[in-house]
Amino acid sequence: MADRxxxxxxxxxxxxxxxxxxxxxxxxxxxxxxxKTTRDFLICFGLEDSPATFRRRAxxxxxxxxxxxxxxxxxxxxxxxxxxxxxxxxxxGTEEVYYNQYQESDNGSLDGILRAAQRELIEQEIFTALIxxxxxxxxxTARVSERLIVIxxxxxxxxxxxxxxxxxxxxxSQPAVHSIGQTKCDMIYHLLHILLLRxxxxxxxxxxxxxxxxxxxxxxxxxxPTVLQPVIDIxxxxxxxxxxxxEMGKIVSAxxxxxxxxxxxFNAVGETGEEIxxxxxxxxxxHIGGETTxxxxxxxxxxxxxxxxxxxxxxxxxxxxxxxxxxQLVQLLRDETEKCLLQRICDVGNQATEQxxxxxxxxxLVSRSIGKWEGCVINFRISYDSDSTISCTVSRLxxxxxxxxxxxDTFTSGKIALFDWIRQLIQKTIVS
Numbered sequence: 215m216a217d218r219x220x221x222x223x224x225x226x227x228x229x230x231x232x233x234x235x236x237x238x239x240x241x242x243x244x245x246x247x248x249x250k251t252t253r254d255f256l257i258c259f260g261l262e263d264s265p266a267t268f269r270r271r272a273x274x275x276x277x278x279x280x281x282x283x284x285x286x287x288x289x290x291x292x293x294x295x296x297x298x299x300x301x302x303x304x305x306x307g308t309e310e311v312y313y314n315q316y317q318e319s320d321n322g323s324l325d326g327i328l329r330a331a332q333r334e335l336i337e338q339e340i341f342t343a344l345i346x347x348x349x350x351x352x353x354x355t356a357r358v359s360e361r362l363i364v365i366x367x368x369x370x371x372x373x374x375x376x377x378x379x380x381x382x383x384x385x386x387s388q389p390a391v392h393s394i395g396q397t398k399c400d401m402i403y404h405l406l407h408i409l410l411l412r413x414x415x416x417x418x419x420x421x422x423x424x425x426x427x428x429x430x431x432x433x434x435x436x437x438x439p440t441v442l443q444p445v446i447d448i449x450x451x452x453x454x455x456x457x458x459x460x461e462m463g464k465i466v467s468a469x470x471x472x473x474x475x476x477x478x479x480f481n482a483v484g485e486t487g488e489e490i491x492x493x494x495x496x497x498x499x500x501h502i503g504g505e506t507t508x509x510x511x512x513x514x515x516x517x518x519x520x521x522x523x524x525x526x527x528x529x530x531x532x533x534x535x536x537x538x539x540x541x542q543l544v545q546l547l548r549d550e551t552e553k554c555l556l557q558r559i560c561d562v563g564n565q566a567t568e569q570x571x572x573x574x575x576x577x578x579l580v581s582r583s584i585g586k587w588e589g590c591v592i593n594f595r596i597s598y599d600s601d602s603t604i605s606c607t608v609s610r611l612x613x614x615x616x617x618x619x620x621x622x623d624t625f626t627s628g629k630i631a632l633f634d635w636i637r638q639l640i641q642k643t644i645v646s
Contacts, residue, residue, distance in 0.1 A: 300373060336410065362374065365446060450524060465547045471603055530550060595609075608639060
Protein backbone atom coordinates (compact mmCIF):
# COMPACT_ATOMS: atom_id res chain seq x y z
CA MET A 215 0.00 0.00 0.00
CA ALA A 216 2.91 2.35 0.78
CA ASP A 217 4.41 1.79 -2.68
CA ARG A 218 1.11 2.54 -4.33
CA UNK A 219 0.73 5.66 -2.21
CA UNK A 220 3.97 7.17 -3.48
CA UNK A 221 3.39 5.98 -7.02
CA UNK A 222 0.06 7.83 -7.03
CA UNK A 223 1.81 10.88 -5.58
CA UNK A 224 4.30 10.87 -8.47
CA UNK A 225 1.49 10.52 -11.02
CA UNK A 226 -0.33 13.49 -9.52
CA UNK A 227 2.82 15.62 -9.54
CA UNK A 228 3.57 14.61 -13.11
CA UNK A 229 0.16 15.99 -14.10
CA UNK A 230 1.10 19.35 -12.51
CA UNK A 231 -1.49 19.23 -9.75
CA UNK A 232 -0.49 21.37 -6.80
CA UNK A 233 0.93 19.67 -3.71
CA UNK A 234 1.00 21.65 -0.47
CA UNK A 235 2.35 20.68 2.98
CA UNK A 236 -0.28 19.10 5.16
CA UNK A 237 -0.71 20.38 8.72
CA UNK A 238 0.43 18.06 11.48
CA UNK A 239 -2.25 16.37 13.59
CA UNK A 240 -3.51 18.44 16.48
CA UNK A 241 -1.20 18.10 19.50
CA UNK A 242 1.64 16.45 17.57
CA UNK A 243 5.17 17.33 18.83
CA UNK A 244 7.07 19.74 16.63
CA UNK A 245 10.45 19.90 18.36
CA UNK A 246 13.74 18.46 17.12
CA UNK A 247 13.69 14.71 16.94
CA UNK A 248 9.89 14.54 17.04
CA UNK A 249 8.28 11.72 15.08
CA LYS A 250 6.62 13.40 12.08
CA THR A 251 4.46 11.58 9.60
CA THR A 252 5.99 11.08 6.16
CA ARG A 253 2.67 11.35 4.37
CA ASP A 254 2.65 15.09 4.75
CA PHE A 255 1.06 16.64 1.66
CA LEU A 256 -2.35 17.70 0.41
CA ILE A 257 -3.52 17.96 -3.18
CA CYS A 258 -4.64 21.46 -4.17
CA PHE A 259 -6.85 21.69 -7.27
CA GLY A 260 -8.38 25.16 -6.84
CA LEU A 261 -7.79 28.16 -9.12
CA GLU A 262 -5.19 30.65 -7.98
CA ASP A 263 -7.46 33.71 -7.96
CA SER A 264 -10.60 32.06 -6.60
CA PRO A 265 -11.95 33.42 -3.31
CA ALA A 266 -10.42 31.93 -0.17
CA THR A 267 -13.68 30.11 0.59
CA PHE A 268 -13.34 28.01 -2.56
CA ARG A 269 -9.58 27.54 -2.28
CA ARG A 270 -9.99 26.05 1.19
CA ARG A 271 -12.49 23.56 -0.19
CA ALA A 272 -10.22 22.62 -3.10
CA UNK A 273 -8.12 20.21 -1.04
CA UNK A 274 -7.84 16.43 -1.04
CA UNK A 275 -5.40 13.76 0.03
CA UNK A 276 -4.45 10.28 -1.00
CA UNK A 277 -6.11 7.50 0.94
CA UNK A 278 -3.88 5.44 3.21
CA UNK A 279 -6.12 2.41 2.75
CA UNK A 280 -8.71 1.07 0.33
CA UNK A 281 -11.85 3.21 0.26
CA UNK A 282 -15.13 3.00 -1.62
CA UNK A 283 -14.74 6.59 -2.84
CA UNK A 284 -11.46 5.88 -4.64
CA UNK A 285 -7.79 6.66 -4.15
CA UNK A 286 -8.36 10.37 -3.44
CA UNK A 287 -10.30 11.55 -0.38
CA UNK A 288 -12.20 14.86 -0.48
CA UNK A 289 -13.63 16.44 2.61
CA UNK A 290 -15.94 18.97 0.89
CA UNK A 291 -17.08 17.39 -2.38
CA UNK A 292 -20.76 17.98 -3.22
CA UNK A 293 -20.98 16.05 -6.52
CA UNK A 294 -23.06 18.69 -8.29
CA UNK A 295 -22.86 20.09 -11.79
CA UNK A 296 -24.02 23.27 -13.48
CA UNK A 297 -26.85 22.67 -15.94
CA UNK A 298 -27.87 25.27 -18.53
CA UNK A 299 -31.27 25.07 -20.16
CA UNK A 300 -33.33 27.23 -22.52
CA UNK A 301 -37.12 27.13 -22.47
CA UNK A 302 -38.86 28.48 -25.57
CA UNK A 303 -42.61 29.08 -25.76
CA UNK A 304 -43.86 28.76 -29.34
CA UNK A 305 -46.70 30.76 -30.85
CA UNK A 306 -48.97 27.67 -30.77
CA GLY A 307 -48.51 27.30 -26.99
CA THR A 308 -46.06 24.37 -27.06
CA GLU A 309 -42.82 24.55 -25.10
CA GLU A 310 -39.37 23.46 -26.19
CA VAL A 311 -36.65 22.76 -23.62
CA TYR A 312 -32.96 22.33 -24.43
CA TYR A 313 -30.08 21.37 -22.11
CA ASN A 314 -26.33 21.49 -22.39
CA GLN A 315 -24.62 18.16 -22.94
CA TYR A 316 -23.20 16.68 -19.74
CA GLN A 317 -19.63 15.45 -20.01
CA GLU A 318 -18.26 13.42 -17.13
CA SER A 319 -14.59 14.10 -16.31
CA ASP A 320 -14.14 11.23 -13.85
CA ASN A 321 -12.84 8.31 -15.88
CA GLY A 322 -11.47 6.41 -12.88
CA SER A 323 -7.89 7.67 -13.18
CA LEU A 324 -6.26 9.98 -10.65
CA ASP A 325 -6.22 12.82 -13.15
CA GLY A 326 -9.89 12.24 -14.02
CA ILE A 327 -10.95 12.19 -10.37
CA LEU A 328 -9.18 15.49 -9.68
CA ARG A 329 -10.54 17.08 -12.85
CA ALA A 330 -14.09 16.13 -11.88
CA ALA A 331 -13.62 17.59 -8.38
CA GLN A 332 -12.10 20.75 -9.84
CA ARG A 333 -14.96 21.15 -12.32
CA GLU A 334 -17.53 20.84 -9.54
CA LEU A 335 -15.84 23.53 -7.49
CA ILE A 336 -15.43 25.89 -10.44
CA GLU A 337 -19.09 25.51 -11.33
CA GLN A 338 -20.07 26.27 -7.75
CA GLU A 339 -17.98 29.43 -7.93
CA ILE A 340 -19.63 30.32 -11.24
CA PHE A 341 -23.07 29.83 -9.70
CA THR A 342 -22.11 32.06 -6.76
CA ALA A 343 -21.04 34.78 -9.20
CA LEU A 344 -24.30 34.33 -11.14
CA ILE A 345 -26.37 34.82 -7.98
CA UNK A 346 -24.38 37.95 -7.19
CA UNK A 347 -24.99 39.35 -10.69
CA UNK A 348 -28.66 38.33 -10.90
CA UNK A 349 -29.64 41.01 -8.40
CA UNK A 350 -28.48 43.87 -10.64
CA UNK A 351 -29.55 43.22 -14.22
CA UNK A 352 -30.23 46.38 -16.28
CA UNK A 353 -32.17 44.79 -19.14
CA UNK A 354 -34.19 41.98 -17.55
CA THR A 355 -35.26 40.38 -14.27
CA ALA A 356 -34.32 37.14 -12.56
CA ARG A 357 -35.82 34.74 -10.02
CA VAL A 358 -33.20 33.32 -7.67
CA SER A 359 -33.36 30.39 -5.27
CA GLU A 360 -30.69 28.32 -3.53
CA ARG A 361 -29.81 26.23 -6.56
CA LEU A 362 -31.79 27.78 -9.42
CA ILE A 363 -31.69 31.05 -11.37
CA VAL A 364 -34.42 31.80 -13.93
CA ILE A 365 -33.88 34.75 -16.27
CA UNK A 366 -36.45 36.06 -18.74
CA UNK A 367 -34.39 36.80 -21.84
CA UNK A 368 -37.34 37.90 -23.98
CA UNK A 369 -41.03 37.18 -24.30
CA UNK A 370 -41.35 33.41 -24.52
CA UNK A 371 -37.66 32.73 -23.84
CA UNK A 372 -36.24 31.85 -20.41
CA UNK A 373 -32.75 30.85 -19.35
CA UNK A 374 -32.40 28.34 -16.47
CA UNK A 375 -29.10 28.04 -14.59
CA UNK A 376 -29.13 25.43 -11.86
CA UNK A 377 -26.90 23.24 -9.75
CA UNK A 378 -28.10 19.65 -9.94
CA UNK A 379 -26.88 16.35 -8.56
CA UNK A 380 -24.54 14.68 -11.03
CA UNK A 381 -26.24 11.33 -10.47
CA UNK A 382 -29.55 12.66 -11.84
CA UNK A 383 -28.10 13.61 -15.24
CA UNK A 384 -28.18 11.22 -18.20
CA UNK A 385 -25.05 9.20 -18.80
CA UNK A 386 -22.67 10.75 -21.37
CA SER A 387 -22.54 7.33 -23.07
CA GLN A 388 -26.16 7.70 -24.15
CA PRO A 389 -26.54 9.03 -27.72
CA ALA A 390 -27.20 12.77 -27.68
CA VAL A 391 -29.60 14.52 -30.03
CA HIS A 392 -27.72 17.55 -31.34
CA SER A 393 -29.79 20.62 -32.11
CA ILE A 394 -29.38 24.37 -32.34
CA GLY A 395 -30.93 24.77 -28.89
CA GLN A 396 -28.49 22.31 -27.32
CA THR A 397 -25.59 24.01 -29.09
CA LYS A 398 -26.67 27.34 -27.57
CA CYS A 399 -26.73 25.77 -24.11
CA ASP A 400 -23.27 24.26 -24.65
CA MET A 401 -21.99 27.66 -25.77
CA ILE A 402 -23.42 29.34 -22.65
CA TYR A 403 -21.92 26.66 -20.41
CA HIS A 404 -18.41 27.11 -21.79
CA LEU A 405 -18.80 30.90 -22.03
CA LEU A 406 -19.47 31.07 -18.28
CA HIS A 407 -16.09 29.41 -17.65
CA ILE A 408 -14.36 31.96 -19.89
CA LEU A 409 -16.08 34.84 -18.12
CA LEU A 410 -15.02 33.47 -14.71
CA LEU A 411 -11.40 33.35 -15.89
CA ARG A 412 -11.78 36.92 -17.15
CA UNK A 413 -12.95 37.93 -13.66
CA UNK A 414 -9.96 36.15 -12.11
CA UNK A 415 -7.60 37.96 -14.49
CA UNK A 416 -9.11 41.32 -13.49
CA UNK A 417 -8.75 40.49 -9.79
CA UNK A 418 -5.11 39.50 -10.29
CA UNK A 419 -4.26 42.68 -12.20
CA UNK A 420 -5.92 44.82 -9.55
CA UNK A 421 -4.07 42.99 -6.77
CA UNK A 422 -0.71 43.42 -8.48
CA UNK A 423 -1.32 47.08 -9.26
CA UNK A 424 -2.21 47.90 -5.66
CA UNK A 425 0.75 45.99 -4.22
CA UNK A 426 3.36 47.52 -6.53
CA UNK A 427 2.14 51.08 -6.84
CA UNK A 428 0.28 53.91 -5.13
CA UNK A 429 -3.16 53.30 -3.70
CA UNK A 430 -6.00 53.87 -6.14
CA UNK A 431 -9.17 55.67 -5.15
CA UNK A 432 -11.93 53.00 -4.99
CA UNK A 433 -14.34 55.39 -6.71
CA UNK A 434 -12.06 55.65 -9.76
CA UNK A 435 -11.03 52.00 -9.84
CA UNK A 436 -12.25 50.00 -12.84
CA UNK A 437 -15.46 48.06 -12.30
CA UNK A 438 -15.06 44.31 -12.05
CA PRO A 439 -16.38 42.50 -15.14
CA THR A 440 -19.56 40.53 -14.65
CA VAL A 441 -20.14 36.87 -15.42
CA LEU A 442 -23.87 36.89 -16.15
CA GLN A 443 -24.53 40.08 -18.14
CA PRO A 444 -22.49 39.15 -21.28
CA VAL A 445 -24.49 35.92 -21.60
CA ILE A 446 -27.78 37.83 -21.38
CA ASP A 447 -26.53 40.39 -23.91
CA ILE A 448 -25.72 37.67 -26.45
CA UNK A 449 -29.07 35.91 -26.04
CA UNK A 450 -31.02 39.17 -26.21
CA UNK A 451 -29.00 40.20 -29.26
CA UNK A 452 -29.99 37.00 -31.03
CA UNK A 453 -33.68 37.63 -30.31
CA UNK A 454 -33.28 41.26 -31.37
CA UNK A 455 -31.67 40.28 -34.69
CA UNK A 456 -34.41 37.74 -35.36
CA UNK A 457 -37.11 40.39 -34.90
CA UNK A 458 -35.27 42.95 -37.04
CA UNK A 459 -34.67 40.42 -39.80
CA UNK A 460 -38.33 39.35 -39.73
CA GLU A 461 -39.55 42.94 -40.20
CA MET A 462 -37.06 43.61 -42.96
CA GLY A 463 -38.03 40.33 -44.57
CA LYS A 464 -41.66 41.52 -44.80
CA ILE A 465 -40.58 44.63 -46.71
CA VAL A 466 -38.30 42.59 -48.97
CA SER A 467 -41.10 40.10 -49.62
CA ALA A 468 -43.52 42.91 -50.50
CA UNK A 469 -41.06 44.43 -52.98
CA UNK A 470 -40.34 41.03 -54.51
CA UNK A 471 -44.04 40.29 -55.02
CA UNK A 472 -44.37 43.66 -56.73
CA UNK A 473 -41.64 42.68 -59.18
CA UNK A 474 -39.12 45.21 -57.88
CA UNK A 475 -35.50 43.97 -58.11
CA UNK A 476 -34.17 43.66 -54.56
CA UNK A 477 -30.96 42.48 -52.93
CA UNK A 478 -31.06 41.76 -49.19
CA UNK A 479 -27.99 40.93 -47.12
CA PHE A 480 -28.19 40.35 -43.36
CA ASN A 481 -25.03 39.71 -41.36
CA ALA A 482 -25.85 39.55 -37.65
CA VAL A 483 -22.24 39.00 -36.53
CA GLY A 484 -19.52 40.86 -38.38
CA GLU A 485 -16.61 39.62 -36.28
CA THR A 486 -14.65 36.43 -36.74
CA GLY A 487 -14.55 33.74 -34.06
CA GLU A 488 -11.16 34.93 -32.81
CA GLU A 489 -12.38 38.54 -32.60
CA ILE A 490 -15.48 37.51 -30.64
CA UNK A 491 -13.36 35.61 -28.10
CA UNK A 492 -11.07 38.63 -27.78
CA UNK A 493 -14.04 40.95 -27.21
CA UNK A 494 -15.43 38.65 -24.53
CA UNK A 495 -12.08 38.38 -22.77
CA UNK A 496 -11.58 42.15 -22.63
CA UNK A 497 -12.46 43.87 -19.36
CA UNK A 498 -14.31 46.77 -20.98
CA UNK A 499 -17.85 46.81 -22.31
CA UNK A 500 -17.51 44.93 -25.60
CA HIS A 501 -20.39 44.52 -27.99
CA ILE A 502 -20.93 42.15 -30.88
CA GLY A 503 -22.20 43.87 -33.99
CA GLY A 504 -23.29 43.37 -37.57
CA GLU A 505 -24.95 45.12 -40.48
CA THR A 506 -27.60 44.66 -43.12
CA THR A 507 -28.21 46.25 -46.50
CA UNK A 508 -31.29 46.45 -48.71
CA UNK A 509 -30.63 47.51 -52.30
CA UNK A 510 -33.79 48.49 -54.16
CA UNK A 511 -33.99 48.33 -57.95
CA UNK A 512 -30.18 48.61 -58.25
CA UNK A 513 -30.45 52.31 -57.45
CA UNK A 514 -30.84 52.97 -53.73
CA UNK A 515 -29.35 51.22 -50.72
CA UNK A 516 -30.62 51.20 -47.15
CA UNK A 517 -27.93 50.31 -44.61
CA UNK A 518 -28.36 49.46 -40.95
CA UNK A 519 -25.80 48.60 -38.27
CA UNK A 520 -26.55 46.99 -34.93
CA UNK A 521 -24.75 46.12 -31.70
CA UNK A 522 -25.59 43.89 -28.77
CA UNK A 523 -27.86 43.77 -26.96
CA UNK A 524 -30.39 45.90 -28.92
CA UNK A 525 -28.82 48.93 -30.58
CA UNK A 526 -29.93 49.67 -34.16
CA UNK A 527 -28.71 52.58 -36.31
CA UNK A 528 -30.03 53.49 -39.75
CA UNK A 529 -27.62 55.05 -42.25
CA UNK A 530 -29.70 56.87 -44.84
CA UNK A 531 -28.78 59.56 -47.32
CA UNK A 532 -30.11 62.43 -45.22
CA UNK A 533 -28.92 61.44 -41.76
CA UNK A 534 -27.89 58.74 -39.31
CA UNK A 535 -30.78 57.74 -37.07
CA UNK A 536 -30.94 55.65 -33.91
CA UNK A 537 -33.90 53.27 -33.96
CA UNK A 538 -35.50 52.74 -30.57
CA UNK A 539 -38.42 50.43 -31.40
CA UNK A 540 -39.66 47.93 -33.96
CA UNK A 541 -42.54 50.28 -34.80
CA GLN A 542 -40.09 53.03 -35.66
CA LEU A 543 -38.08 50.60 -37.80
CA VAL A 544 -41.16 49.50 -39.76
CA GLN A 545 -42.19 53.10 -40.40
CA LEU A 546 -38.69 54.05 -41.52
CA LEU A 547 -38.48 51.09 -43.90
CA ARG A 548 -41.83 51.95 -45.44
CA ASP A 549 -41.01 55.64 -45.80
CA GLU A 550 -37.65 54.99 -47.41
CA THR A 551 -38.92 52.34 -49.81
CA GLU A 552 -41.85 54.58 -50.79
CA LYS A 553 -39.45 57.43 -51.57
CA CYS A 554 -37.32 55.12 -53.67
CA LEU A 555 -40.31 53.75 -55.61
CA LEU A 556 -41.78 57.22 -56.17
CA GLN A 557 -38.47 58.47 -57.53
CA ARG A 558 -38.21 55.43 -59.76
CA ILE A 559 -41.71 56.13 -61.07
CA CYS A 560 -40.53 59.61 -62.03
CA ASP A 561 -37.60 58.09 -63.94
CA VAL A 562 -39.96 55.76 -65.81
CA GLY A 563 -42.31 58.65 -66.56
CA ASN A 564 -39.52 60.89 -67.86
CA GLN A 565 -38.47 58.17 -70.28
CA ALA A 566 -42.03 57.57 -71.47
CA THR A 567 -42.98 61.25 -71.94
CA GLU A 568 -39.64 62.60 -73.12
CA GLN A 569 -41.03 63.58 -76.54
CA UNK A 570 -44.04 65.27 -74.90
CA UNK A 571 -41.82 67.43 -72.65
CA UNK A 572 -43.37 65.84 -69.59
CA UNK A 573 -42.46 67.14 -66.14
CA UNK A 574 -42.13 64.66 -63.29
CA UNK A 575 -41.36 65.26 -59.62
CA UNK A 576 -41.92 63.78 -56.15
CA UNK A 577 -44.10 65.70 -53.69
CA UNK A 578 -42.74 64.53 -50.32
CA LEU A 579 -45.44 66.39 -48.35
CA VAL A 580 -48.16 64.11 -49.67
CA SER A 581 -45.90 61.20 -50.74
CA ARG A 582 -46.84 61.23 -54.40
CA SER A 583 -45.15 61.13 -57.78
CA ILE A 584 -46.69 63.68 -60.12
CA GLY A 585 -46.35 63.83 -63.88
CA LYS A 586 -47.61 66.60 -66.15
CA TRP A 587 -47.70 67.13 -69.86
CA GLU A 588 -50.09 68.87 -72.21
CA GLY A 589 -53.63 67.77 -71.48
CA CYS A 590 -52.84 65.37 -68.64
CA VAL A 591 -51.93 65.28 -64.95
CA ILE A 592 -51.16 61.91 -63.36
CA ASN A 593 -50.55 61.11 -59.68
CA PHE A 594 -49.03 57.94 -58.20
CA ARG A 595 -49.33 57.00 -54.52
CA ILE A 596 -47.55 53.98 -52.94
CA SER A 597 -48.93 52.28 -49.83
CA TYR A 598 -48.55 49.04 -47.86
CA ASP A 599 -51.60 46.90 -47.21
CA SER A 600 -52.31 45.05 -43.97
CA ASP A 601 -50.85 41.85 -45.43
CA SER A 602 -47.54 43.64 -46.15
CA THR A 603 -48.11 43.87 -49.89
CA ILE A 604 -47.55 46.95 -52.01
CA SER A 605 -50.38 48.72 -53.76
CA CYS A 606 -50.18 51.70 -56.10
CA THR A 607 -53.12 54.06 -56.58
CA VAL A 608 -53.11 56.23 -59.69
CA SER A 609 -55.25 59.28 -60.44
CA ARG A 610 -55.30 60.47 -64.07
CA LEU A 611 -56.82 63.81 -65.05
CA UNK A 612 -57.25 64.08 -68.84
CA UNK A 613 -58.33 67.42 -70.30
CA UNK A 614 -59.85 67.84 -73.72
CA UNK A 615 -61.46 70.72 -75.58
CA UNK A 616 -64.95 69.67 -74.52
CA UNK A 617 -64.47 68.30 -71.01
CA UNK A 618 -62.08 66.93 -68.37
CA UNK A 619 -62.27 63.43 -66.95
CA UNK A 620 -60.59 61.70 -64.01
CA UNK A 621 -59.67 58.01 -63.98
CA UNK A 622 -58.63 55.89 -60.98
CA ASP A 623 -56.44 52.80 -61.30
CA THR A 624 -54.99 50.47 -58.66
CA PHE A 625 -52.03 48.12 -58.85
CA THR A 626 -52.16 44.80 -57.01
CA SER A 627 -49.04 42.72 -56.44
CA GLY A 628 -48.68 39.35 -58.11
CA LYS A 629 -50.17 39.85 -61.57
CA ILE A 630 -47.54 42.04 -63.23
CA ALA A 631 -44.36 43.85 -62.21
CA LEU A 632 -45.02 47.31 -60.78
CA PHE A 633 -42.90 49.31 -63.22
CA ASP A 634 -44.18 47.35 -66.23
CA TRP A 635 -47.71 48.17 -65.13
CA ILE A 636 -46.78 51.85 -64.76
CA ARG A 637 -45.25 51.96 -68.27
CA GLN A 638 -48.37 50.42 -69.75
CA LEU A 639 -50.59 52.87 -67.88
CA ILE A 640 -48.59 55.89 -69.05
CA GLN A 641 -48.67 54.68 -72.65
CA LYS A 642 -52.41 54.13 -72.34
CA THR A 643 -52.83 57.67 -71.03
CA ILE A 644 -50.73 59.15 -73.85
CA VAL A 645 -52.70 57.49 -76.64
CA SER A 646 -56.03 58.40 -75.09
